Amino acid sequence: ETGVTQTPRHLVMGMTNKKSLKCEQHLGHNAMYWYKQSAKKPLELMFVYSLEERVENNSVPSRFSPECPNSSHLFLHLHTLQPEDSALYLCASSQDNRVGYGYTFGSGTRLTVV
């Protein structure tokens, strides 16, 4: 399998649930990202990991908790979410020394909080 794979594709969760989103990249990239895409709003950067270390937390609420156990895997742990957190969550990866090739995005997880 190639590219960036996200699971699950769709997720419905209650406000008291705990769930995790998974992202896996098979491109040999050394940086991974979480983005949030809501209707009528631009893609919002949430977290950046470079060489498995978090380099940016873009003022994201603590109910979102990222984890990067190795350079190929990225998780987003969710707990006590709010309905306004319903959105498309996109994972991306890149290679620092090949910026001109762009960032590769996964297909996203469509999250609905009820």
Add this chain to the structure above:
Amino acid sequence: GQNIDQPTEMTATEGAIVQINCTYQTSGFNGLFWYQQHAGEAPTFLSYNVLDGLEEKGRFSSFLSRSKGYSYLLLKELQMKDSASYLCAVRDVVAGGGADGLTFGKGTHLIIQP
């Protein structure tokens, strides 16, 4: 901070040419990207500009003027499959890391008519 502006929606005719403009005001600049996103799918990389001038890639070209904070994406010989959202994104420099997150505009929804 970053502010990226692009038109919300444009309409063009199959076979014609369309230019999608993007202006940005940023505290830092480390390159500009254009992405294409079809409804329900992941954004896909189209182009990258870091120096002033025009980059051409088949039917798509992208232009950058750093002094004016301005870019455009030019699509030639439009096809129906080009109906999508086109996202302008600026690469910022994240303190402390080699991985830099992208800041996106809201995207331009391009409608191609027969």
